[in-house]
Amino acid sequence: MQIIHLTYPLKENLIPGPIVLVLGFFDGVHRGHQQLIKIAQEQAKQKGHPLVVMTFNGHPKEVYQKAEVTYIDSLNEKAYKMRKLGVDYLLVMHFNDRFSKLTAQEFVDQIVVKLQADTVVAGFDYTYGPRAVANMKNFPHFAKGRFDIIEVPQQSYDGQKIGSTEIKDAIKAGEMALATELLGTPYAMTGIVGHGLRNGHKLGYPTANLVWTEHKVVPKVGVYATKTKLKGKWYDSMTSVGYNVTIQEGRQIFIESNLFGFDEEAYDQEMVIKWYKYTRGEIKFANLAELRAQMAKDEAEIKAYFAHRH
Template sequence: MKVVNLTYPVEDKIAKSKIVLALGFFDGVHLGHQHLINVAKNIAEEKHLPLAVMTFDRHPVEVYADDHAFQYIDTVDEKAEKMAKLGVDYFLVMKFTKQFSQISGQDFVDHVLVALNAETVVAGFDYTYGPKDVANMDNLPVFAKKRFEIVKVPKQTFDGKKIGSTEIRKAINEGKMELAYDLLGHHYVMSGIIGHGKRNGHKLGFPTANLVWQNKKAIPKIGVYATRTKVNGQWYESMTSVGYNVTIGQEKRIYIESNIFDFDEDVYGKPMEIKWYKYTRGEIKFDSLAALKEQLKKDQTGIKAYFANHLDK
């Protein structure tokens, strides 16, 4: 898969042939997104054309609503990794600027979709490319002027509710990691590097790898989780704490610390991924470090039992 960074207006074709182009922001690349991309992939295979997927480098709400506190399920790199696994040929990342946010629906079609040499455009029923009352899927044929085919993918649901990134972010923030899994079709993952902590876990006999993550990622609610953690290219069972270290009394900031089972290596500065499975308890302020240590033993025993009864999906 080739990753292509785009700016508006698009001036160069990305492929020698025409393309099948799937549109969306695709945060999380959840089950609804996977269905849409598979629809586009089937069309591409039938027409013997490459499949391209286009997203933006940031969510439009950051520009339209000046909302810089927006939480992402995926970084662009995480999104690209998922697209590659889905068999996408070109992953297009359009730079979303103030200027780009102000173009008309016709400009978007003429200077993006047509400029990319789209033969077929595939998008969800609610996809918009400008003012939603005008630049919507119902009006896309008017702007397209028969220059490409259009496939509108209907709403995808789970348990009677729409599968959407908003619902998934809410599940993550509420610690409902099993619901997040059901909607995503895979476990939520946070990635980053291993940073230096206060080494309090080492003192207690439960050394932790401290995740330094991209600060706009959705964060699970405060508490302890059954997780798997990837270091040195290998996944290990682990228990991960999201919290403020209230017993230790450190500064008011969130820490994500993974105690990796059956692992004892110096991995500071190396990449780490955390795959979130289940919320096990909230954060507790203990009267002593001895009481905290006793609870950590119980946490580890319980999480090991959880994984013994739940094969990795």
């Protein structure tokens, strides 16, 4: 898969020949997005065109509303998922002030048509400007018969819409099983191992401290059954999200993972955490002995959880 960063105005012939173009922001590349890409892939195979997905480098809300947005995926995580789904080109449009001022007709003429789209696939709620005008209902009017349009209806799980907002809400509530169902895979956070206070080592439970991408959605404070990848290998693990209230007072959130069967130094190494189950909230213990006893219980419970899963 080739990743191409775009800025408006577009250059001619970025991709040779006609394409099947999938439009969306794709935060999470969840099961709804996967359905879009699957439909587009069928079209691409049938027509012999490359499968192209266009996303943005940041959420439009950051420009339109000057809002701070949290994300399910970093751009690298999104690209990794797209590659696995068989996308040929991932276009990353830089959503700047100039691009944000395009009218609906200009977006179609100067982006979609210029990219030589033969077929465009998008979700029922895709917008390309003000929602009242630049919606899927009006898309054929702006297209003027120059390309085919496939509108994919809302995807649901157990009566609930599969959407990025719903997934973020589940993660923030510690509902990791629901997040997994909506995403189609466990929620993952990627980063590097940072230098902590080594409190875990003193307690007999050495932890790797995750330094993660800013603006990633962070799970609810507490302890989780997780799988953690370090030095190219996955380990069952228990991970705490919290403020280290027993040891220190502070407002900084720490994500610390104790990997079962791993006890090496790994500072500055890449680390990935997959989140499976919330097991308990953060507790302020009277002393370190109480904390150590609770960690032994956590370890036993999480090992039993993974043994049952395996």
